[in-house]
Amino acid sequence: MSEMSMKLEQASSGARTGISGRAILGWLLHNVVWIWLVMLVVIFGLFNPFFFTIFNLQNILVQATVLGMLAVAVSLPLLVAEIDLSIPANLGFSSAVGALATVEYGMPWWLGMATGVGVSTLIGFFNGLCITRLRMVSLIQTLSMMIILQGALLALTQGKTITSLSEGYTWIGQAAIDGWPIMPLVFLLTLVAMAILLRRTVLGRSIYAVGGNALAANSAGIRVDRIKIAAYTIAGFLAGVGGYLLASWQMAITSSQGESFLLYAIAAPIIGGVSVFGGRGNVIGVLGGVMLLTVIQVGLAIIAVPSFYVGMIGGFMIFIAVAIDAIRVRYFS
Amino acid sequence: MIEQAAAEIAPAQHDDVLRVEGLSKSYGRFAALKDVSLTVRRGTIHGLLGENGAGKSTLVGLISGQRQPTGGRILLNGMQVQGHDVKQMEKAGVFLVTQEPMIVDHMTAAENLLLGIWPHRRGFIDWNAIKSDATRMLEGTEIDPGALAGKLDAVSRRKLNILRAMFSGGKIIILDEPTTSLNVDARRQLFDFMRRLRGDGVTFIFISHYNDEILEICDAVSVLRDGQLAGNSDRVSEMTSDQLSELVLGRGLSLFQRERTEFADDASGFLFSDVRGRNVNIGEFRISAGEIVGFAGLPGSGAKELARSLFGLHATRHGRMQAAGEAATALPRNPSEAYRKGIAFLSDDRRRDGLIGHLSIGQNMSLSSLFALSRRGFIDRRAEDSIIHRYFSGMGVKAASPDVPIDTLSGGNQQKVCLGRVMATDPRILILDEPTRGIDVGVKQDVHRIIDRLSREGVAVIVVTTDSDEMIRLVDRVCIFAGGRIERELRGDQITKERLREIGGE
Numbered sequence: 001m002s003e004m005s006m007k008l009e010q011a012s013s014g015a016r017t018g019i020s021g022r023a024i025l026g027w028l029l030h031n032v033v034w035i036w037l038v039m040l041v042v043i044f045g046l047f048n049p050f051f052f053t054i055f056n057l058q059n060i061l062v063q064a065t066v067l068g069m070l071a072v073a074v075s076l077p078l079l080v081a082e083i084d085l086s087i088p089a090n091l092g093f094s095s096a097v098g099a100l101a102t103v104e105y106g107m108p109w110w111l112g113m114a115t116g117v118g119v120s121t122l123i124g125f126f127n128g129l130c131i132t133r134l135r136m137v138s139l140i141q142t143l144s145m146m147i148i149l150q151g152a153l154l155a156l157t158q159g160k161t162i163t164s165l166s167e168g169y170t171w172i173g174q175a176a177i178d179g180w181p182i183m184p185l186v187f188l189l190t191l192v193a194m195a196i197l198l199r200r201t202v203l204g205r206s207i208y209a210v211g212g213n214a215l216a217a218n219s220a221g222i223r224v225d226r227i228k229i230a231a232y233t234i235a236g237f238l239a240g241v242g243g244y245l246l247a248s249w250q251m252a253i254t255s256s257q258g259e260s261f262l263l264y265a266i267a268a269p270i271i272g273g274v275s276v277f278g279g280r281g282n283v284i285g286v287l288g289g290v291m292l293l294t295v296i297q298v299g300l301a302i303i304a305v306p307s308f309y310v311g312m313i314g315g316f317m318i319f320i321a322v323a324i325d326a327i328r329v330r331y332f333s
Numbered sequence: 334m335i336e337q338a339a340a341e342i343a344p345a346q347h348d349d350v351l352r353v354e355g356l357s358k359s360y361g362r363f364a365a366l367k368d369v370s371l372t373v374r375r376g377t378i379h380g381l382l383g384e385n386g387a388g389k390s391t392l393v394g395l396i397s398g399q400r401q402p403t404g405g406r407i408l409l410n411g412m413q414v415q416g417h418d419v420k421q422m423e424k425a426g427v428f429l430v431t432q433e434p435m436i437v438d439h440m441t442a443a444e445n446l447l448l449g450i451w452p453h454r455r456g457f458i459d460w461n462a463i464k465s466d467a468t469r470m471l472e473g474t475e476i477d478p479g480a481l482a483g484k485l486d487a488v489s490r491r492k493l494n495i496l497r498a499m500f501s502g503g504k505i506i507i508l509d510e511p512t513t514s515l516n517v518d519a520r521r522q523l524f525d526f527m528r529r530l531r532g533d534g535v536t537f538i539f540i541s542h543y544n545d546e547i548l549e550i551c552d553a554v555s556v557l558r559d560g561q562l563a564g565n566s567d568r569v570s571e572m573t574s575d576q577l578s579e580l581v582l583g584r585g586l587s588l589f590q591r592e593r594t595e596f597a598d599d600a601s602g603f604l605f606s607d608v609r610g611r612n613v614n615i616g617e618f619r620i621s622a623g624e625i626v627g628f629a630g631l632p633g634s635g636a637k638e639l640a641r642s643l644f645g646l647h648a649t650r651h652g653r654m655q656a657a658g659e660a661a662t663a664l665p666r667n668p669s670e671a672y673r674k675g676i677a678f679l680s681d682d683r684r685r686d687g688l689i690g691h692l693s694i695g696q697n698m699s700l701s702s703l704f705a706l707s708r709r710g711f712i713d714r715r716a717e718d719s720i721i722h723r724y725f726s727g728m729g730v731k732a733a734s735p736d737v738p739i740d741t742l743s744g745g746n747q748q749k750v751c752l753g754r755v756m757a758t759d760p761r762i763l764i765l766d767e768p769t770r771g772i773d774v775g776v777k778q779d780v781h782r783i784i785d786r787l788s789r790e791g792v793a794v795i796v797v798t799t800d801s802d803e804m805i806r807l808v809d810r811v812c813i814f815a816g817g818r819i820e821r822e823l824r825g826d827q828i829t830k831e832r833l834r835e836i837g838g839e
Contacts, residue, residue, distance in 0.1 A: 220754065
């Protein structure tokens with residue numbers, strides 16, 4: 001399906017300009033995230049053949065799951081031309097609430113999970129209310145929410161790590177069929193659901209319209225505030241699910257759970273083509289951004305780059321992806 | 334009187350400040366401008382007229398150095414320009430003043446005037462010099478140098494732009510549709526200002542869609558059509574509007590004229606009552622099904638405000654609306670409610686709140702009907718496609734397909750898409766704010782015909798317009814607003830240019 005549309009795209013651009021070097025270059029740059037991804041896989045594999053093993057693929061998929069949930073969550077506020085910095089903190093806090101409900105108050109694991117996801121959804125909804133009804137600036141509002149939630153997590157855990165999670169709670173993070181972990185399936189389902197939401201539903205179309213031009217969307221009869229609140233609420237929900245997955249996989253919740261994801265969760269959708277100015281971006285792009293960042297992280301670990309250099313080299317690789325994309329926008333669109 | 338394009342070009346004279354010879358610009362196989370030659374005399378206002386896409390913007394883009402020609406040459410004061418870039422052309426005194434005012438809202442008029450060329454001493458800005466320079470330049474313009482630019486009205490902002498170009502050394506100033514969104518009074522102010530500067534020796538190239546503006550202010554005119562020069566005249570004063578239209582369109586243009594109908598002032602249509610808010614104070618307003626009513630009035634008079642109130646875009650207190658045979662209900666509080674009540678509205682500013690740039694033509698067209706086209710929140714693809722197809726072909730949108738981003742269309746075609754969007758909601762009342770502003774005269778006739786046809790299908794139409802020509806050709810009744818009220822109404826034969834002008838305070 002995507003291959004066919006790619007061919008069509010090539011064919012039509014070929015018809016306009018003749019198949020020129022420039023057209024090919026434009027196509028390459030347009031798909032820079034995926035090409036860069038393939039190149040990095042090859043490079044890492046040449047350094048260490050272990051990178052090509054099934055086991056490593058399974059590892060990468062698991063690693064990509066939580067980042068992927070967060071990246072999809074972050075995309076939604078971006079698409080309506082807002083931002084939510086509190087999503088990773090929401091992930092940490094909500095999972096701690098859910099886990100403590102099972103550990104301290106003896107709730108069944110599924111009720112604890114539902115509580116966590118409910119809390120994160122409510123936080124997302126509250127962010128949406130602040131930004132629309134109170135007209136708070138989303139950058140600052142969610143920044144303060146992030147600090148509040150990080151602090152609340154620390155207070156809740158008293159600086160300790162929550163362990164002794166029940167078996168039911170950690171099942172999804174540990175279960176595997178024939179060695180293939182099932183956790184990435186949740187991410188896959190989320191991607192499919194989000195693709196359907198964005199492409200097929202009134203809400204999805206409205207999200208693009210609001211992000212593209214909020215005033216025009218309002219004049220066209222779209223309830224802009226409601227759409228923004230919906231985007232934040234769904235983002236909160238996804239953060240909650242991601243929080244449950246992370247806790248279930250690590251079998252623990254630290255007092256700073258989720259914090260390390262912040263920059264990657266925001267970088268992934270933007271690398272994948274979600275515009276920070278709203279209205280542009282799609283699920284496939286987000287997936288590309290997530291896979292690229294995960295491959296960089298895992299690859300640098302596998303080829304045993306000394307840990308002092310990992311951050312710098314990883315950052316540099318992200319920089320190249322973003323720079324190439326900027327060149328594409330500048331010269332080919 | 335009208336030289337054809339191929340006519341011999343007279344040898345250069347010392348007062349030919351700008352000459353363009355055989356200028357061409359191609360993008361791939363597409364020729365945006367083909368072999369255009371023209372001469373602009375010093376100290377004149379030279380009109381540049383043409384439909385959207387006729388090549389006006391390309392031509393001024395080349396003259397101002399923003400783009401490189403693919404053929405031909407440009408001569409300034411008889412000297413050929415070598416290489417083209419904006420910096421060099423500005424140094425030579427050619428400045429382009431675009432529609433988008435390049436003004437920093439939170440700086441004062443004085444600071445804006447000297448933006449980027451602030452006088453300084455040892456790296457520190459010399460505020461006293463700014464103040465005295467600006468005060469001198471703003472003399473006679475009624476602009477306070479200390480006023481924040483964001484607080485200035487549209488005409489003052491345009492003047493500021495022109496002055497800035499002059500102060501930077503502008504001898505030839507190109508104005509790209511400078512009257513857009515100016516009312517009659519402001520337009521006259523701007524023209525007076527231009528005449529004064531012309532007296533000081535400034536040369537203007539004036540781009541416009543409007544024949545009457547060209548006839549009013551220009552000394553000479555060049556008309557472009559399909560990237561070529563369609564005609565030239567050095568004596569605009571001897572030309573008529575019809576002659577200009579013929580040059581622009583290349584054929585005898587049949588201007589649309591509605592057959593006016595007199596509607597009974599009874600309870601058969603819609604009644605709006607007690608609409609009160611900022612700048613609106615309406616006790617009662619009636620409109621019949623099938624009637625086209627024009628709203629006229631200066632900004633703040635209530636014409637725009639009433640139109641927006643009926644659609645829920647302008648806050649009002651306890652207004653009511655009632656359709657014949659139905660119970661009275663409250664006025665819509667937001668556009669979403671208005672569409673549900675069968676009221677549709679098209680804004681006067683497409684870019685600001687009309688269209689969504691990176692959605693496709695089709696997606697823009699179906700945007701207001703999405704709920705009607707959906708089941709349980711999912712968009713019914715087939716229903717959407719059929720509506721898009723109907724309005725894409727029905728409105729005569731000129732584009733390869735409805736999947737093209739709307740950004741790529743000309744203004745007139747964008748307006749057709751917007752009109753299609755509101756029509757697709759099947760409104761009972763359609764409110765149009767300046768429906769033909771900034772679109773060329775050919776498309777304007779199309780739009781008028783579409784509105785006329787719609788009214789014959791029983792839609793009540795309100796048209797807010799400052800274009801008296803449009804008023805005369807399109808509406809059954811004119812409501813003239815002042816102080817938030819409908820001060821007078823004109824019907825039938827009373828609707829004439831003279832009456833409108835007289836009442837419009839001219």
